[in-house]
Amino acid sequence: MTASDRDDGRFSYEGLDRVIHERARLSVLTSLVAHPKGLPFPDLKRLCGLTDGNLSRHLAVLSEADFVTLQKGFAQNRPQTVCRLTASGRQRFIGYLGVLEQVVRDAAEAAESGPESGRRGLDPATKPA
Amino acid sequence: MTASDRDDGRFSYEGLDRVIHERARLSVLTSLVAHPKGLPFPDLKRLCGLTDGNLSRHLAVLSEADFVTLQKGFAQNRPQTVCRLTASGRQRFIGYLGVLEQVVRDAAEAAESGPESGRRGLDPATKPA
Numbered sequence: 001m002t003a004s005d006r007d008d009g010r011f012s013y014e015g016l017d018r019v020i021h022e023r024a025r026l027s028v029l030t031s032l033v034a035h036p037k038g039l040p041f042p043d044l045k046r047l048c049g050l051t052d053g054n055l056s057r058h059l060a061v062l063s064e065a066d067f068v069t070l071q072k073g074f075a076q077n078r079p080q081t082v083c084r085l086t087a088s089g090r091q092r093f094i095g096y097l098g099v100l101e102q103v104v105r106d107a108a109e110a111a112e113s114g115p116e117s118g119r120r121g122l123d124p125a126t127k128p129a
Numbered sequence: 130m131t132a133s134d135r136d137d138g139r140f141s142y143e144g145l146d147r148v149i150h151e152r153a154r155l156s157v158l159t160s161l162v163a164h165p166k167g168l169p170f171p172d173l174k175r176l177c178g179l180t181d182g183n184l185s186r187h188l189a190v191l192s193e194a195d196f197v198t199l200q201k202g203f204a205q206n207r208p209q210t211v212c213r214l215t216a217s218g219r220q221r222f223i224g225y226l227g228v229l230e231q232v233v234r235d236a237a238e239a240a241e242s243g244p245e246s247g248r249r250g251l252d253p254a255t256k257p258a
Contacts, residue, residue, distance in 0.1 A: 011160045012178030016152045023145045030232060031140045034239035049141030090240070097236050103159060104233060107226050110163035111219070 011106065015099035017092065019065045024050055024058045029085065029093050032068065038084035040075070059083060067092070140235065144228035146221065148194045153179055153187045158214065158222050161197065167213035169204070188212060196221070 020029060027048040031039060039047070045055045062068045067089035071082045085093070149158060156177040160168060168176070174184045191197045196218030200211045214222070 008175050009178035011156045011163075011176045013152060013156055013159075014178070016155070018152065021150070021152055023142060023147065023150055026145070026232060027140045027142055030142075030236045030239065033236055034140075046137050047140045049138035049143070093236070094240055097233055097240070100229060101233050103155060104226055104230050107159045107162055107222070110159065111223055111226070 013099055013103060015096060016103075017096055019061060019067070020093060020096045022058070024048065024054060025062060028055070028058055028062060028083075029067065029089070032083060032085040033090060033093060036085070038071070038082045041081045041083060044083055062089070142228055142232060144225065145232075146225055148190060148196070149222060149225045151187070153177065153183060154191060157184070157187055157191060157212075158196065158218070161212060161214040162219060162222060165214070167200070167211045170210045170212060173212050191218070 020026060027050070028044065031044055031047045041055070045052065048055065050058070059068060059070060063070055066086055069084050069086055071084070073080055073082065149155060156179070157173065160173055160176045170184070174181065177184065179187070188197060188199060192199055195215055198213050198215055200213070202209055202211065
């Protein structure tokens with residue numbers, strides 16, 4: 001190990017809140033941060049590529065933890081739920097993104113200095129097919 | 130929604146492989162990509178801030194999916210397991226990091242254009258205390 005990473009928990013990333021980090025919930029939060037006025041359930045479902053049941057389940061978790069509000073109403077005489085990020089949810093999500101940036105930076109630096117890598121950055125061409 | 134994100138699954142991030150994405154395993158993989166020659170179990174445990182049992186469990190998952198190899202040997206007459214990233218594991222982890230970069234980019238762009246934000250980038254000062 002190098003001197004710089006001898007610290008306990010150097011790569012533990014405690015800030016990766018499990019409520020946010022789950023893939024589907026990360027999709028939901030990214031969709032909602034991109035739409036500050038909120039999104040109707042069907043639009044959110046489509047952006048996240050989730051089923052009704054899955055999206056409902058994850059929204060319940062996010063609502064319980066005060067990340068989102070779910071407002072029931074009507075649009076064109078049909079019932080509609082609009083999902084919005086709360087101010088606190090937005091703040092915590094931005095904190096989480098800072099940790100995620102750190103993960104990418106740590107790993108990219110390490111990968112670049114590895115023996116098999118001759119290039120800079122995370123070239124999309126290296127993605128598995 | 131804007132024209133650019135009308136696509137189905139725009140924010141679904143299918144590339145976030147669940148084997149990699151789990152927080153503890155993300156710690157393990159980042160630690161190992163930073164140490165191409167491998168790490169003894171106790172060093173890896175310390176860097177990731179994990180217990181013996183937790184690290185063993187996650188290494189079993191990663192080994193099963195051919196991300197890591199676990200080599201048992203001796204150091205100073207004591208048994209020692211050295212953990213290393215496989216070439217395929219390294220490649221898949223780099224692909225995953227590309228998707229993670231995309232998440233950060235998508236969310237940072239969205240957060241910057243939000244109504245409450247007057248600054249650029251993910252300022253660490255916005256992290257919750």
